[in-house]
Amino acid sequence: MSVDTAVETKTVFGAEVPQPPQHGAAGGVMRGLNFGTGLIGGIGLAAVAGWVTAILTPSSASNASFAPMEPTYVYLAVLLGWVVGFMLGMGAFVGPLRWVVGRDITHADAEYMAGKDLGRKRYWKYTTDHKVVGIQYLVVTLFILGFAGLLAMLIRTELGMTWTSLFTPSFYNSMIGTHGIAMIIGMIVVISGPLGNFIVPMMIGARDMAYPRLNALSVWLLVAAVPMLVSSMFMGGIQDGWSVYQPLASQAPVGMLGYQMTIIIFAISTAIASVNLMTTILTMRAKGMTWSRTPIFVYGIFAASVMGLYAFPFFQYAQILGLTDRVFSTSFFDPLNGGSVWLYENLFWLLGHPEVYVILIPSMAVALELMPVFLRKPLFSFNFAVAGIVGVVALSGLVWAHHMYMTGWAPAANYPFMLSTEMISIPVGFLVLVAIGTFWRGTAWTRLPLMAVYAVIFNKMIGGVTGVYLSDVPADQYFHGSMFVVAHFHFMLMGAGLFGAMAGIAFFFPKMTGRILDERVGSIGLWTAFIGFQITFISMFVAGLQGQPRRVLDFDDQFNLSNWISTIGAYIIGIGMLIFLSAIITSWRSGVIASSNPWGSKSLEWQTETPVPLENFPVLPVVTERPYNYGVPDPYEAELESIDEDLTEKAGTK
Amino acid sequence: MSADTLIPEEPEAPTNRPPSMERVRSWLQRPYARKILILTVVIGFLLLPLAWLLLAAMNQTGAPASEIMKDIEQTVFVFTLVSIPITAFVFAVLVYSLIGWRQISGDEPPMQDSPAIRTNTIGVILWTVASSLLAMFLVVWGLVELAQITANSYGSISADEQPGQKSSEIINVTGQQWVWTFEYPEHNGLTSDILYLPLDRPVYFNVTSKDVIHNFWAVELGVKIDANPGAITQTGVTANKLGTFNVRCAELCGMHHAFMQTQIQVLEQDAFDSWVRESGGKKTS
Amino acid sequence: MSTSTLPVSPTTGEPITTIARRARLGLWLLIVADVAGTIALVISYSYLWSLNVNGGWAPPGATLTANQTNSTLPTTPSTATFAVEWPFWAILFVVVVATALMWFGYRSARSGNHAGLMVGAGLSFLVTVAALIFQWIQMSTFPFDAGDGAYASAVLLLCASNIFHLFLLLFIGMGIFMRARKGLIDKTNWYQAQLLSYYMTWVCIAFLLGAILTTFMVESPNTDPAIFGTFKQQ
Incomplete structure (x- = not known):
């Protein structure tokens, strides 16, 4: 069993909070990935996929109406290569793969992925x-x-x-x-x-x-x-x-x-x-x-x-x-x-x-x-x-x-x-x-x-x-x-x-x-x-x-x-x-x-401050009233009530 | 004023609730109420010419040349009239909100809030009833008109079984990139790239395509149906006006979609017959 | 500092019960999207079946009649060793077995029977692999090609959809097995096994739909379709 059973604690808003057991060490390849590696991965894989497809496709390949199929295959391979390579380079597959091998994203990793202390770099990751x-x-x-x-x-x-x-x-x-x-x-x-x-x-x-x-x-x-x-x-x-x-x-x-x-x-x-x-x-x-x-x-x-x-x-x-x-x-x-x-x-x-x-x-x-x-x-x-x-x-x-x-x-x-x-x-x-x-x-x-x-x-x-x-x-x-x-x-x-x-x-x-x-x-x-x-x-x-x-x-x-x-x-x-x-x-x-x-x-x-802190609210809010609670009492309401009153009185005296 | 005084002491008093007319009257006396109603009427009258302007635009290339097109224009006219009041009311509220009720600008939120109107039962009921009635009217009108148009187009064949009816004409319409072909199977398979129609006789169209989807649109006749590859669609019309009209393709069909147009010639029966003879067709009747 | 009785997520620190509730809802919603996609396939198959456009439903030269699919289809270069419809039922059976095993594994995990979980998840994974191989063999030995008319296209796409589903199951099933081996799925934290069981149940239904279509909707009801580009009937 590789589960880390030692319970660590961390100070959150002045209170000692037990930290969950982690299923492995933090860090890994994903910390080095960003939009740039995504572009490299996407363009690289697209180029490779297109090239390989062009080599593998016999030049005689054609469809029922005798149109050559090579451009179709190559373009499709390039597009698929781009998507897979780009997502690979961005680090989209890190989470699922770590889940499969049972090495879940740790708390420190999660904070890193949320962009904590990354400044402007986080917009590119x-x-x-x-x-x-x-x-x-x-x-x-x-x-x-x-x-x-x-x-x-x-x-x-x-x-x-x-x-x-x-x-x-x-x-x-x-x-x-x-x-x-x-x-x-x-x-x-x-x-x-x-x-x-x-x-x-x-x-x-x-x-x-x-x-x-x-x-x-x-x-x-x-x-x-x-x-x-x-x-x-x-x-x-x-x-x-x-x-x-x-x-x-x-x-x-x-x-x-x-x-x-x-x-x-x-x-x-x-x-x-x-x-x-x-x-x-x-x-x-x-x-x-x-x-x-x-x-x-x-x-x-x-x-x-x-x-x-x-x-x-x-x-x-x-x-x-x-x-x-x-x-x-x-x-x-x-x-x-x-x-x-x-x-x-x-x-x-x-x-x-x-x-x-x-x-x-x-x-x-x-x-x-x-x-x-x-x-x-x-x-x-x-x-x-x-x-x-x-x-x-x-x-x-x-x-x-x-x-x-x-x-x-x-x-x-x-x-x-x-x-x-x-x-x-x-x-x-x-x-x-x-x-x-x-x-x-x-x-x-x-x-x-x-x-x-x-x-x-x-x-x-x-x-x-x-x-x-x-x-x-x-x-x-x-x-x-x-x-x-x-x-x-x-x-x-x-x-x-x-x-x-x-x-x-x-x-x-x-x-x-x-x-x-x-x-x-x-x-x-x-x-x-x-x-x-x-x-x-x-x-x-x-x-x-x-x-x-x-x-x-x-x-x-x-x-x-x-x-x-x-x-x-x-x-x-x-x-x-x-x-x-x-x-x-x-x-x-x-x-x-x-x-x-x-x-x-x-x-x-x-109600939270601007710029919004990472966790939005220091303490999670509790809602006690309907939304849009603006407004003052309607002055005409009083008038309507007085009409009601007059009429009721009239009706009463009849 | 204490709340206690509002409660009538007589047990039968609740049955004598004030008539809601009284409330409506008091509502009408509010300063904004009449202004909004007047504004609605003014905007409504300003919008009223639209009913005729729309038809004028539709008739730019010629007045309706069939009953179907007349029905279509009637529908457009009625729908415009029906939707003017509700549009005028909404526009009146928008306008009055900007000029009538107080407005403020500035960088800070207003200090004074507006009246807290969370709902208004009478207003909500009025709106719901009015919009539902309007929708019901539109649906009923549409269903009736659709049935009528269907009878006018698809019904052309059965019409000639009626005694005294002039016999119908069948035309096979084929779309292909980017021409229309009209075949007259009853006249020895005569084909033409201009659509010749006899006046006042029901015409029945079979429509198909040889490549991609086209749309057979006889503009002034109000006929429109897709020409689908691998399927035959059917429609029909009775042209009741002499003249030259337009066929356009109304479904994107490739490079020269814009140029996939041709003419309709509506001819008197004699002229139609002589066109058939001269073009080598056989006269059936 | 005592260990809390409520297990928490290693990533966010929230209680597992909260995470599980959220994940279950997300799974149901994803299944909604998957159902919509499968309905699109069912619509495609049955619409083309009912129209028989240009007489192009059946493969060229073949007459499709129910229950005789194998004998009436001409053999093309790929050898025809299977009829078209019964393998759909056979693969469905295999997938149902895999699903049952997964359910067994999940129920074992819930009752704290770790060995049962390992057996269920492991066997379920192996049976899913078998289903994938079976499906692949079926798809590659049809007596027709993708270009042989609408029936061939629709049947092949049903198979492709099945293969897509099986690959998903393989990936998740492998994860469940590996995690079970590491002890990450146990009496208190079993929701991921539960999610896979739910999803596999839906996949069985999707396979069932394919089997029903290919069995009961073979011969097109439209026997005299229009000939393409003309006004004549066949």
Whole structure:
């Protein structure tokens, strides 16, 4: 037996605490690993795997249509080599391997992995501290969104230059595909990643996430996925839109493998992150934090995790099947050999629609979370907010085929799917009710986070109402596949989702970075982007109404005017977003130092000091009251009571 | 005022609870209540032209050329009208929150809190009932319209069994990268790359694809269905307006997706027949 | 300083009961994700089976009928020594045996029977290796290749999914055995063996689904599918 049975003690807050027996010595190879060794491992293994595959593949290897298979095999080997090598170099396999041989991570190792006394180096390591992971998520997400935003600018430039063509059709198609999927990935993680990891454990009064090492795994898998997505641009690109419908995707160049591998890895990352967040929320809430005392943001993150958990495997398997079609000549989606295009569409949209709520619910939740702080009154009808979130989650898995009204896969199914889709406007309406109820008679402290909430609610109304047209089969018969759809989902995902994320980042910025986000520059950026957003997408609605199909490089002259206006608006968004980004960067480096609770919030995460200590709270908090306990007694209540009294008296005298 | 005085002594008093109208009246007398209602009405009227503007944009290339398209436009019109009140109300609250209820700026949290309204039973019930009724209306409208459109398109074949109905036309539509081919099996397999349709006669489309997914969109006719490889989908329409209309591909189908367009010519029956004769087709009827 | 009766985690110092509760919840949630993935496979198999697109469900030249799979399939270079459906049941049986052994090991650990734990975990590991070998043999001796139509694709992917699950079990099973040998799993700290037992039970269900599909959904119900690119039926 190699178990160390000697009990050591350690002084914690002045008390002698027995230390657990350790299953082996501390230290080991993992202390020398960081992002640099990850890059070396990833690039090295990718190079070796690619080289070996190139040697082993006979040059005559070809598929049924006589296309040479060597590039496919080599690219796949390079991608696999990159992921495995990168995770190996980061030290992701240290924990599991030490578990197998029974030499568990010791307490000293765990503290090292949490980044204790490592200073800034901890941001470059496989660090388990949820606050470090949150910052890592934020940086990666901003990079993804910036990359996708740059592609959006290029797309609008091409569409605005109606007299000429800047790009080849292939490259244009590749840009819209990559823009789409990069934005979707970025928007899925932009709130759940940075804010979910950094804020949620503090908000529920926990010291860390339930599985700190899985937390690090999820963020570094995301980091590993990004270069794969970018690399596909150089391997012929994703020329099939973000949904990569089969069998068009089978025709695509080998770059499609980059997409498929990205999704497979990203789905693993999401599943792990979801399990982690859900377990944290379910088991680690502070003493006294009953469900009615849990902040609404925690509900939102939980709901997003639920949907991500059950929906992502469908997308992942859709891509695995597509990958085997490409690499092993199976025929899941090849209609010549018994494959079905409708199978792909079903699997894809089984993720595709819940994913929309994975983006929207956290954004609404963060808006509802910060409103009480800036309006100095409780959240209006907390129960309805919860009911709205629960309702959306319950219906999210039953609406996927409204993306397939026009595919003809099952015309009779259009009736029930139209019913379930329009039903979902009721729980979403609850969330809007909670928002306007909280605005009701509130004295608005018009700081940047609250102002962004006005933008979110405005955009959400427009996106919601236009969504009603699309949920209706007859109207969708005109709008499906047109620019109207593009404008609608940008209002939802960008107008409500991204502006909600901006609100959340501005709100939690002081806690995350220790500095206040520059109010003036940030506001200029926000409102510039907002105005540009309205110009771009309202004229895109017009293009859709006129009948412009989406994903086209060229179009009839009748659509010129709306596309010109759209492009001008897009540049304004671009400028606004750059200003907002510059506010983030300059404030992060040299902004005003924030106090520990600059907004005067009553929520738990603001009660600890800034910068947040490693273990968040010196003593774990106990919750004794409902959240959002702001406000003074309502003066009108007294008036109402006196009315009651008068009437009662009258009734009594009759 | 002590709480004791509020409790009526008569046992029958609770049955004489004040009518809620009284509460509503007192609510209306609050300074913000009427302003928000007026703001809602004003914003509603400002949004009202949208109902017609949307249709104007949809009709830019020509008025609806079939009953189906008319139904679609009617749906868009009604949905716009129905959603205006609720949108106007939300916008009115947003606007009034910024200009009406007090607002403050500054670096420090406000000293004074706002009224602690944790819920409002009447408001919540009103909202729930209104939004549910609205959703029910949309669902019912959608189901009825869908049934009607389905009858108008899929029902074309059965329609010609009715006495006095003009016989229908069957057209096989094939999409391939990046052209449309229209085959008239009843006219000796005549094929064309422009879609010729007879006026006022039901047309029945069989749609498929030879490579990837395309989407057959006859814009002004309001017809849209995917052309799937390995499957045949069916739809139909009765064109009721002469003229030239557009077919566009509405599903990304590769490099030249943007150029996968063609024309629809809706012709009088005589002109249609002579086109069939001149193109070498056989006249069936 | 007396040793606490409550065992604690060497890493975080929290009581094992707390860690175990958290780990059990996490496992159930991961199983949810795994179930969703398996449902995606079941959907794929049954959807392609029901459609028989372009008559491409059965391998070219073969007629698939239930219970006669072996005799009616043409033999390709890899020799056909197995019928398609019964090995799925046989492998399922082997995995069930491994699961039962693991349950025995876990129950032994809970009652303090260390020898029982060692026997259960060790044998379970060996039987899982046998299942993996069996599965590999089956997969490499099918009388069809991946390119032989939708049925071949779907069956091969079911096997691949099984192999993926078996590799996971091998890794965790090895860990449980090694840790049991080191005495890290005992009367007070048995939750990891319990988790593996739970997970193996779910894996049995996943194998069962594959066996059911390949046994009862062989011949496509759609006998006159449309011919690709035309408006004719077969």
